[in-house]
Amino acid sequence: MRKPCAPIQFAVLLAAALSLQALPAAAQANFPGKPVRIIVATAAGGPTDYNARLVAEVLQRVGYQVVVDNRGAAGGVLAVQAVTKSAPDGYTLLVSHASPIVIFQSLLPEKPPYDALKDLTPISHLSNVATxxxxxxxxxxxxxxxxxxxxxxxxxxxxxxxxxxxxxxxxxxxxxxxxxxxxxxxxxxxxxxxxxxxxxxxxxxxxxxxxxxxxxxxxxxxxxxxxSAKKRLSNAPDVPTMDEAGLPGFTSGAWYGLYGPANMPKPLVDKIQADVAKGLAQPDVIERATKFGFELIASTPEQLAAHMRSEVKSWSGVIEAAKIQMK
Incomplete structure (x- = not known):
């Protein structure tokens, strides 16, 4: 018959178990303790890269070390896939445009090797760019x-x-x-x-x-x-909005978001979102982004998740009705 653990042995085992459980919380409390990698779903240059480097800048302002990693192959699919396979510890993040997140699921003859709605953790909507x-x-x-x-x-x-x-x-x-x-x-x-x-x-x-x-x-x-902007652009005040031009509610344009792998702890997601939101609200950041036509939006994770679901439904309807197929 197996002997019960002695009190001292049980105490040691219990302490060890509790210390293992505490490791994730401790790691979160000390976050970021090493460089954060932001994988970008495009090559260097262009609006997606601009958003990624803006996120890197505002995080660096509050003490993060950030490495920007551009992976534009396969329309951004490989970038998204790399993030979905990463540990959900906050040290690998994704900045992406809409296509590999909400469009390719309906557009490609073979679906991407991930489901963005399930395999990513939404952190924050970053910006919109008018058409x-x-x-x-x-x-x-x-x-x-x-x-x-x-x-x-x-x-x-x-x-x-x-x-x-x-x-x-x-x-x-x-x-x-x-x-x-x-x-x-x-x-x-x-x-x-x-x-x-x-x-x-x-x-x-x-x-x-x-x-x-x-x-x-x-x-x-x-x-x-x-x-397609909600109001006239400051650098083209004579160009009307779609509403003013007689197409009320017509939406279009690119948008960009920040994501992590699935199953990121909520306290960690909330910390990253709060740090990004604080940075994107700085007047100098807003002024610079506006000059390039970006409308900065630091949403909650829940708002980004809802936007993703809405965009999947909206664009899949367009793709189906127009019979668009990628070869």
């Missing part, structure tokens, strides 16, 4: 409603450009077609500059672009008809 509806200046319209009427009179005769099949400008274009009833022909390009150049040269009559395209608008090379 600008642009038209070639030779098209004889000055307002969005005039363009809609012009396009309806020429079904299938006008092209619209995007930065590639399945990305946000493409999906926004398809949503625009569904909402207005116009028949535009989608022409994908390999980059935003190429898609913008197509509108400038007349290869495409129309397209949706990010706010950095406003430089071409100010130079008279394109005409800006409306912006």
């Amino acid at each position: 600008i509806a642009l038209v070639n200046p030779e098209v004889p319209v000055k307002t969005l409603q005039e363009f809609i009427a012009y396009a309806k009179a020429r079904p299938g005769q006008l092209n619209y450009s995007s930065t590639g099949t399945g990305n946000m400008p493409h999906l926004t274009g398809e949503r625009f077609k569904m909402r207005t009833g116009v028949d535009l022909v989608h022409v994908p390009y390999n980059s935003a500059p190429q898609a913008l150049t197509a509108i400038i040269t007349g290869e495409a009559a129309f397209g949706f672009q990010s706010p950095d395209s406003l430089e071409q608008y100010k130079a008279g090379k394109v005409r800006a008809l409306a912006t």
Whole structure:
């Protein structure tokens, strides 16, 4: 028969067990005790990378050591996958655009090797970037409603450009077609500059672009008809919002979020979110981001999770209705 533990032995075993249970809490209390790696779902440069480096900066201001790790291959899928396989200790985070989070599940012929709604911990919405509806200046319209009427009179005769099949400008274009009833022909390009150049040269009559395209608008090379921002942009106060242009509630544009692996302890999530929110609220950070067309949004984890679910439902409907397929 097995002998019961002596009191001293039991006390030692109990202390050991309690110390093991306390390790995660102690690690959280001392967080961050080593550098935090932010994996970025794009290559260096561009808006997703900008958001990641903004997060790195504001965390460094409050004592974090941060390493930014760009992994843009496979449209960001490999970046997301790397985070889903990481330990949920707060030392590996993800900054991503919408595509590998809420769009690829519906768009790709083979779903990504993760379910973003289950395999990631939402931490904070970071920012939105408005979309600008642009038209070639030779098209004889000055307002969005005039363009809609012009396009309806020429079904299938006008092209619209995007930065590639399945990305946000493409999906926004398809949503625009569904909402207005116009028949535009989608022409994908390999980059935003190429898609913008197509509108400038007349290869495409129309397209949706990010706010950095406003430089071409100010130079008279394109005409800006409306912006998806909630209010007029400070660097283009003469460009109406979609609501003002006659498409109330029309939403589009890119958005960016901060995530960790699934099963991160809530106190740890709340700490990171609070540190990021505090940094994004600094006047100098807001001013700098606004100049680049970013609307900073430091949401709660719950708000980001709800936004993810809403975006999955919204864009999957567009993808299904437009019969968009990635080869």
